[in-house]
Structures are given as structure tokens and as C-alpha cells.
Amino acid sequence: MAGVVLKNLTKSFDKVTAVNSINLEIHDKEFMVLVGPSGCGKTTALRMIAGLEESTSGEILIGDRIVNDVSPKDRDIAMVFQNYALYPHMSVFDNMCFGLRLKRTATGNVWPFNAKRAFTEQEISRRVNEAADMLGLKPLLLRKPKELSGGQRQRVALGRAIVREPKVFLMDEPLSNLDAKLRVQTRAELIKLHRRLRITTVYVTHDQVEAMTMGDRIAVMSNGIIQQCDKPLTLYNHPNNLFVAGFIGSPAMNLLPVTLVREGTDLIADAGSFRVTLPASHAEKLSDYVNKTLTFGIRPEDIYDRRLPGLVASTAGNTVPMEVDVIEPLGSDVEMYLKTGELLLVAMIDSSSLAQVGDKLEVILDMSKSHLFDPQTEQALC
Numbered sequence: 001m002a003g004v005v006l007k008n009l010t011k012s013f014d015k016v017t018a019v020n021s022i023n024l025e026i027h028d029k030e031f032m033v034l035v036g037p038s039g040c041g042k043t044t045a046l047r048m049i050a051g052l053e054e055s056t057s058g059e060i061l062i063g064d065r066i067v068n069d070v071s072p073k074d075r076d077i078a079m080v081f082q083n084y085a086l087y088p089h090m091s092v093f094d095n096m097c098f099g100l101r102l103k104r105t106a107t108g109n110v111w112p113f114n115a116k117r118a119f120t121e122q123e124i125s126r127r128v129n130e131a132a133d134m135l136g137l138k139p140l141l142l143r144k145p146k147e148l149s150g151g152q153r154q155r156v157a158l159g160r161a162i163v164r165e166p167k168v169f170l171m172d173e174p175l176s177n178l179d180a181k182l183r184v185q186t187r188a189e190l191i192k193l194h195r196r197l198r199i200t201t202v203y204v205t206h207d208q209v210e211a212m213t214m215g216d217r218i219a220v221m222s223n224g225i226i227q228q229c230d231k232p233l234t235l236y237n238h239p240n241n242l243f244v245a246g247f248i249g250s251p252a253m254n255l256l257p258v259t260l261v262r263e264g265t266d267l268i269a270d271a272g273s274f275r276v277t278l279p280a281s282h283a284e285k286l287s288d289y290v291n292k293t294l295t296f297g298i299r300p301e302d303i304y305d306r307r308l309p310g311l312v313a314s315t316a317g318n319t320v321p322m323e324v325d326v327i328e329p330l331g332s333d334v335e336m337y338l339k340t341g342e343l344l345l346v347a348m349i350d351s352s353s354l355a356q357v358g359d360k361l362e363v364i365l366d367m368s369k370s371h372l373f374d375p376q377t378e379q380a381l382c
């Protein structure tokens with residue numbers, strides 16, 4: 001077992017800095033998710049940990065060993081890719097134990113001649129059977145990959161990683177080839193598997209829902225930089241900056257410009273077509289920003305239909321008249337686009353609301369959950 005530490009890790013290709021001096025400490029047994037939009041450097045970071053990509057500068061530690069100059073096969077890692085890359089002519093069993101059957105010389109190099117097998121057939125069989133049991137692959141061990149469903153193939157790829165009993169799993173979008181239902185199911189299986197094996201895992205995805213549901217912690221990346229690394233709910237409730245606020249959560253947080261106005265003891269966020277009162281805890285942090293323009297954030301799920309019973313009482317400072325512009329029923333909730341003047345807000349309203357397009361609707365904003373950002377630095381103020 002081992003943690004992974006990245007110190008000022010950088011990778012530059014000719015003109016692109018794919019990973020820009022990232023620092024990350026992945027604890028032993030932790031499930032760490034790297035998430036971010038396409039091209040932000042996730043795969044490059046993972047490939048550097050695996051040793052498949054040489055870093056331009058910085059250090060990588062697995063356990064307490066610096067591994068920059070250690071070859072991939074000696075790093076005690078196992079990688080699962082998006083395309084499972086199974087050998088089509090081999091059975092599930094043979095695919096799973098392929099890596100274990102490679103012969104090794106006394107120095108540990110893989111070499112087909114004059115070399116000993118690293119593992120006995122008995123040991124190989126034990127490991128494959130144990131992994132197959134865990135993954136529900138026992139009845140499929142003699143099949144070829146083409147006789148399997150996508151989800152089953154994915155499990156074989158996982159099995160192949162598990163039998164190596166590595167110190168660290170590295171997974172690059174391993175579920176993205178699966179259909180939506182299977183993805184959710186396999187996601188749950190992976191979480192259970194991690195609870196059972198407790199192997200340190202670095203998991204790459206661009207899907208923030210996957211990140212939120214799977215990660216012990218999540219590192220949000222953009223442009224080769226880690227924007228914030230924290231537990232899922234901390235990221236959701238306390239995003240450090242505008243990027244994280246907009247990236248985590250679906251539908252995304254509403255973000256709009258407001259001017260801060262002092263009225264008596266109250267601090268008001270004036271969005272032009274509506275005004276709301278900030279809670280006292282926010283006001284304390286914002287005294288330097290009175291009469292300045294800030295970015296106001298409120299999540300769709302923190303907006304309520306006033307007519308429905310709810311946890312947040314309506315006050316003059318949190319209730320806003322809006323017009324229903326578009327309705328997208330999702331079952332238990334309705335995604336509603338609400339208009340006021342030029343502004344459009346997205347709200348997740350309980351479907352018992354029954355509001356129709358064109359209706360006037362008073363909505364309550366849960367101001368205790370509102371966010372304010374400095375539009376210049378993009379940093380969160382509260």
C-alpha cells in the first residue's frame with residue numbers, strides 16, 4: 001500500500017504546457033478523482049504517474065520512493081484505460097493473467113527466453129479466480145472478448161489490473177465506453193471494489209457527477225492547473241473560485257453580476273431586475289466591496305417556488321418575482337428557466353409546483369447558500 005505525491009509536476013509539449021506545476025498528495029488507500037474539461041491535462045498527469053510520459057520537471061513519489069526514473073513496470077501500479085485493449089483471441093482467463101505469465105529474468109526484466117516465470121500456475125489461478133469471483137466473471141472465464149457485453153469487457157480489464165495486486169490503480173475514464181445505465185451500475189461496483197480492496201486509486205474523468213459520487217476527494221483541473229482539491233461536498237458547498245463553482249454541480253450554478261449596496265445595516269445584492277439581501281455572515285466579509293460589482297452565485301437547487309411548503313421562509317429580502325420561460329420536467333423535479341428583465345436563472349423546482357410556461361412565479365432564493373466572487377481575481381469571497 002502506498003500514497004502518491006506530486007511535487008511541482010510539469011509537462012510541456014512543444015507549444016503546450018499540459019500540466020503546470022501541480023502539487024497533489026494522494027493518501028494511502030484514498031480514491032482520488034482528477035476531473036476537468038477536455039484538454040485540461042488529466043491524462044497527461046496520470047500517464048506521468050504511470051511512467052508512460054516523462055515529466056518536464058517536478059517529482060513523483062509512490063510510497064516514499066521517488067519514481068521519476070523508475071520504469072513503468074517497476075512502479076507497482078496497474079492502469080485501466082478507456083478502451084479496454086483486451087486480446088481478442090484469448091479467453092477471459094488468459095486475458096486476466098497475461099501480465100502475470102510474462103517471464104522475468106533475475107533482474108526483473110521481461111524476457112521471453114531463458115527466464116523464469118514470475119508466478120507459479122497455482123498462484124496465477126488463485127489470483128484470477130479471486131478477482132473473477134469479486135467481479136462476477138467466474139461463469140465467463142472461458143469466453144472470448146467478442147462474446148461479452150461492454151460492461152463485462154470492462155470488468156475483465158479491471159480484473160486484469162486487480163490480479164497484479166498493485167500498490168496503486170490508475171484509471172483513465174474507464175467507464176466512458178459504457179451506456180448510461182451500465183455506467184451507473186459499474187460506478188457502484190467500482191466503489192464497492194475500492195471499499196473492499198482499499199488500493200490507492202487515481203481516477204480520471206471529465207464527468208463531474210462521476211467525480212462527486214466516486215471520489216473520497218476530487219482535484220478539479222483546468223488549463224493544466226489544480227483549481228481546488230477537496231471532499232466532494234466541500235467543493236460543492238464552498239467552491240474556491242468561479243471555475244470550480246461553474247464546473248461542479250448540474251445544472252450549473254447561476255452566476256450573474258450584481259452591485260453591492262448598503263441600506264441601513266443590510267447589504268443588498270442588486271442585479272438590476274431584482275434585489276436580494278445578503279445574510280449577516282456574508283455582509284461581514286464584504287464591507288470592502290460596497291458599491292462595487294461582484295459575481296453573485298446561486299445553485300438551481302437553492303431556488304424554491306414560494307407557494308410550496310419549504311424549509312426557507314419567504315422574506316422581502318429573498319423573494320423575487322419571475323416569469324417561467326422554459327420548463328423541462330425531470331420526474332421528481334422540474335428544471336425551470338426563469339426570466340426577470342434581461343436575466344435568466346435556472347431553478348430545480350419540485351414538480352408539485354405545476355407552474356406553466358408564461359406563469360408569473362415568486363421564487364425564494366436560499367440566501368444562506370448564495371456565493372459571491374470577485375470578477376477580477378475570480379476568487380470566492382463567501
Ligand SMILES: Nc1ncnc2c1ncn2[C@@H]1O[C@H](COP(=O)(O)OP(=O)(O)OP(=O)(O)O)[C@@H](O)[C@H]1O
Pocket residue numbers: 013014016017018036037038039040041042043044045206
Ligand atoms: N503527445 C502530445 N503532444 C502534444 N500535445 C499533447 C500531447 N498529449 C497531450 N497534449 C496536449 O496537452 C493538453 C492536455 O492533454 P490531456 O490528454 O492530458 O487532456 P485531458 O484532460 O486528458 O483531456 P480529455 O478529457 O479530452 O481526455 C492538450 O492541450 C493536448 O492537446
Ligand SMILES: [Mg+2]
Pocket residue numbers: 042043044
Ligand atoms: Mg484524457
